[in-house]
Amino acid sequence: MSIVSRRVILVNGSPKIKSNQSVSELFVNLQENSMKEAGIDVGRINVRDSITLGKTQEDYLEMSQADAIIFTFPLYIFCLPGILMRFLQDYQQFLMKQNLTIEKEQKIFAVVNCGFPEPDINEEAVRVIKSFSRQIGALFGFGVMIGGGGMFLGTIDAPFMKKTKAELYNAFDQMSEMIIKMELSPMENRFIKPNFPRKLYLFAADREWISAAKKNGLKKRDLYRRPYLK
Incomplete structure (x- = not known):
């Protein structure tokens, strides 16, 4: 797309230890595919490992020198x-202590997924990343808000997910274009969710909670405990 070399850092903010159980890791992989196809130089950082x-300190320096950073994480x-909050706060302190400023018109993007079927529930998290971008002197591009994140791991290549997967790639391709062209104006946030019946999704999610409880030696009624209520 361009002979100009750009550097993007993909930051996985998921607290999960095993990357193969992380939906965020899946989305980072899709981002990397899109960025590399566009000829962008890609680096990856896992917040937990960092x-x-x-x-x-090494990762913060790399982030400060990048043309763009994409933060991908689950809604908690x-x-x-x-x-991830600690990581961002410490990064801002690192910039101040090292007297570093974002020299370039660095872009920052957010990719947030939640267990709720409604993607707009992620809006507050995207606003936090947008505020963080402003505080460090970077430019916020846009956010990708993903509903029903939990089902992507096992169904991303299923036929009924074809349209949803295309929407994800389209959003990541638009990030690539903004990074390459170094566009200054932010774009509208993207809202993405699987083409799946809401009632069936909620039913499956409830069953998953019960299954997880049993694996941890609990019963269904234990899920309704309120231990901090006097």
């Missing part, structure tokens, strides 16, 4: 996972 392996209690 913190536990003591690589944050209607906002960012705590581990």
